[in-house]
Amino acid sequence: MAAEDGYYLIGTARHEYPMYRGLVIRVDTAGHKQWQQEVALSSTILNAGSPHPRGGVMVTGVTNLSEPNYSEDTPLSSDPFLARITDEGTLEWTRTLQPTAGAGRLSAVSQTNGGYLVGGSKQARKDTPEKLWAAYISNAGHQQWSSTLAKEDQKGTLNAVSADGDVWYVGGSVAPAQSDDYGRSENAIITCLNRDGTVQWRYEHDELNGSRIESLHTTANGVVGVGNRGFAVDNDGEGWHFQLTTDGDVEWTQSHTTGPWNWLQDSVALDGSYLLVGTREEESEEDNGPRGAWVLKTGPTGDRRWETTYFDGESSSGRTVQRHSEGGFVIGGRTDVDSTTAGWLLNVGGSEADQPSITSDPLSNVTNALPPETGAVASGAVIGGTAVALGQRLLSDDG
Numbered sequence: 068m069a070a071e072d073g074y075y076l077i078g079t080a081r082h083e084y085p086m087y088r089g090l091v092i093r094v095d096t097a098g099h100k101q102w103q104q105e106v107a108l109s110s111t112i113l114n115a116g117s118p119h120p121r122g123g124v125m126v127t128g129v130t131n132l133s134e135p136n137y138s139e140d141t142p143l144s145s146d147p148f149l150a151r152i153t154d155e156g157t158l159e160w161t162r163t164l165q166p167t168a169g170a171g172r173l174s175a176v177s178q179t180n181g182g183y184l185v186g187g188s189k190q191a192r193k194d195t196p197e198k199l200w201a202a203y204i205s206n207a208g209h210q211q212w213s214s215t216l217a218k219e220d221q222k223g224t225l226n227a228v229s230a231d232g233d234v235w236y237v238g239g240s241v242a243p244a245q246s247d248d249y250g251r252s253e254n255a256i257i258t259c260l261n262r263d264g265t266v267q268w269r270y271e272h273d274e275l276n277g278s279r280i281e282s283l284h285t286t287a288n289g290v291v292g293v294g295n296r297g298f299a300v301d302n303d304g305e306g307w308h309f310q311l312t313t314d315g316d317v318e319w320t321q322s323h324t325t326g327p328w329n330w331l332q333d334s335v336a337l338d339g340s341y342l343l344v345g346t347r348e349e350e351s352e353e354d355n356g357p358r359g360a361w362v363l364k365t366g367p368t369g370d371r372r373w374e375t376t377y378f379d380g381e382s383s384s385g386r387t388v389q390r391h392s393e394g395g396f397v398i399g400g401r402t403d404v405d406s407t408t409a410g411w412l413l414n415v416g417g418s419e420a421d422q423p424s425i426t427s428d429p430l431s432n433v434t435n436a437l438p439p440e441t442g443a444v445a446s447g448a449v450i451g452g453t454a455v456a457l458g459q460r461l462l463s464d465d466g
Contacts, residue, residue: 072095072096072392073093073094073095073096073101074093074094074096074389074397074412075091075092075093075116075124075152076090076091076092076093076094076399076410076412077089077090077091077113077114077115077116077124077126078090078113078401078410079111079112079113079128080105081407086110086132087110087111087112087132088105088106088108088111089105089106089108089111089112089113089126089128089148089150090103090104090105090106090113091103091104091105091106091113091116091124091126091152091156092104093154093156094412096391096392096393097414098412098414101156102155102156103156104152104156104157104158106126106150106158106161108130108131108148108161109130109131109132110130110131110132110133111128111129111130111131111132111148112128112129112130112132112172113126113127113128114127114128114129114172114173114174114175115127115128115173115174115175115176116176117176117177117178117183118178119151119178119206120178120206121153121206122153122154123151123152123153123154123155123159124151124152125149125150125151125176125178125183125206125208126149126150126151126152127147127148127149127173127174127175127176127185127187128148128149128172128173129145129146129147129148129171129172129173129187130145130146130148130163131144131145131146131148131163132144132145133145143169143170143190143192143193144169144170145170145171145172146163146164146165146170146171147163147164147165147171147172147173147185147187147189147200147202148161148162148163148164148172148173149161149162149164149173149176149185149204149208150162150208151208160207160208162204162208162209164202164204164210164213169190169191169192169193170189170190171187171188171189171190171200172187172188172224173185173186173187174186174187174188174224174225174226174239175187175225175226175227175228175237176228177228177229177230177235178230179230179231179232179235180232181205181206182203182204182205182206182211183203183204183206184201184202184203184204184228184229184230184235184237184260185201185202185203185204185228186199186200186201186202186225186226186227186228186237186239187200187201187224187225188200188223188224188225189215196221196222196244196245197222197223197224198215198216198217198221198222198223199215199216199217199223199224199225199237199239199241199256199258200213200214200215200216200225201213201214201216201225201228201237201258201260201264202214202264203262203264212263212264213264214260214264214265216237216258216266216269217241218241219244220243220244221241221242221243221244222241222242222243222244222246223239223240223241223242223256224239224240225237225238225239226238226239226240226279226280226281226282227239227280227281227282227283227292228283229283229284229285229290230285231285233261233262234259234285234313235259235260235261235262236257236258236259236260236283236285236290237257237258237260237283238255238256238257238258238280238283238292238294239255239256239279239280240253240254240255240256240277240278240279240280241253241254241256241271242254250276250277250279250298250299251275251276251277251299252277253277253278253279253299254271254272254273254274254277254278255271255272255274255278255279255280255292255294255296255307256269256270256271256272256280257269257270257280257283257290257292257311257315258270259290259313259315267315268314268315269315270311270315272296274296274297275297276296276297276298276299276300276304277296277297277298277299277304278294278295278296278297278307279294279295279296279298280292280293280294281293281294281295281331281332281333282294282331282332282333282334284334284335284336284341286310286336288310288312288313288318289310289311289312289313289314289315289318290310290311291308291309291310291334291336291341292307292308292309292310292311293306293307293308293331293333293334293341293343294306294307294331295307295330295331296322298330303327303328303329303330304324305322305323305324305329306322306323306324306329306330306331306343306345306363307320307321307322307323307331308320308321308322308323308331308334308341308343308365308369309321309369310368310369319368319369320369321365321368321369321370321371323343323363323365323371323374325347325361325374325376326348326350327348327350327356328347328348328358329345329346329347329348329361330345330346330347331343331344331345331361332344332345332346332384332385332386332387333345333385333386333387333388334388335388335389335390335396337364337390339366339367340364340365340366340367340372341364341365341367341369342362342363342364342388342390342396343362343363343364343365343388344360344361344362344363344385344386344387344388344398345360345361345384345385346358346359346360346361346383346384346385347359347361347376349376349378357378357380357381357382358378358381358382358383358384359376359377359378359379359383359384359385360376360377360378360379360383360384360385360398360400360413361374361375361376361385362374362375362376362377362385362388362396362398362415377398377413377415379400379402379411380402380403380404381403382402382403383400383401383402383403383411384400384401384402385398385399385400386399386400386401387399387400391414395414395415396414396415397412397413397414397415398412398413398415399411399412399413400413
């Protein structure tokens with residue numbers, strides 16, 4: 068059942084000390100800020116969020132970050148981190164998950180009956196590779212089980228999770244443990260899990276010059292993935308959109324590219340179609356053209372219906388996309404400004420079925436833009452890596 072309409076913007080604020088703080092901002096459907104909350108723990112970065120059944124939001128990321136000191140044999144310090152913030156903006160509790168590892172982080176979260184599926188990575192020691200790591204967390208933030216999913220001779224991390232009923236999916240990429248080839252040997256991976264964390268099947272895509280999963284959506288017929296492939300070459304590869312069946316077989320696959328450079332980051336399922344968001348670079352006589360938030364609408368099998376790009380300065384990117392309750396869609400992104408990064412929220416009006424015009428004007432077809440100058444973020448803070456979570460309450464067990 069829906070709570071007050073609106074969105075949570077989830078990201079990171081940078082201060083003098085501690086170096087990073089998690090930042091959550093609540094806005095209404097018109098983009099007006101209602102409150103903001105900093106998670107003021109030691110060097111904390113927030114990467115993702117999901118609605119909590121009692122209202123508010125569960126956010127995940129990494130805490131206890133420290134700058135590496137290569138002149139000293141300092142231990143690894145970072146820990147997977149999660150926190151619950153109420154719908155009124157109160158920080159109710161925080162949890163630090165400490166897997167059997169020296170370091171770890173959470174990159175993705177998906178709400179499911181009774182708790183959350185989370186994914187990220189862990190690393191035992193400096194001389195051991197980073198490993199895929201998934202866990203099931205109760206609504207109160209307590210770990211029920213965890214699983215290391217990579218093979219012994221592989222390194223990697225999970226970027227996306229999707230849970231629906233008793234079928235759970237996690238996705239990211241793996242590479243040979245000792246590889247150092249700028250992503251050329253990086254392979255996209257999707258693993259289907261049972262509710263107890265055991266593996267049903269594993270799909271690994273061996274693509275020349277790299278492949279990676281960024282977003283997953285569970286469907287009645289399997290799982291739809293969005294990512295990128297062939298990126299470890301001069302032309303920087305192409306966006307990738309595909310579906311696996313419930314048995315892990317490829318049902319369909321599509322490539323999306325609008326050169327000279329593009330990257331898909333997130334997606335949202337519509338009624339029989341999808342919206343994809345990422346970043347693309349415009350053609351230029353210079354070495355690099357301006358970059359903007361790249362949005363595509365596809366049909367049910369990934370065929371492109373339309374695309375458009377919203378530019379904000381010379382270097383901006385689309386990080387996440389959601390449907391808007393009154394039609395159109397909402398993009399969360401960021402813009403590089405001098406030596407900092409500013410977060411923003413953009414509401415593109417009209418129905419998702421209507422094709423926006425392809426334009427370099429960031430305000431064309433836009434009903435409300437929320438730049439940081441209007442007070443979207445705290446004074447002295449910026450959002451880097453914005454995620455957007457719908458402001459909803461989901462029926463589930465109490466946390």
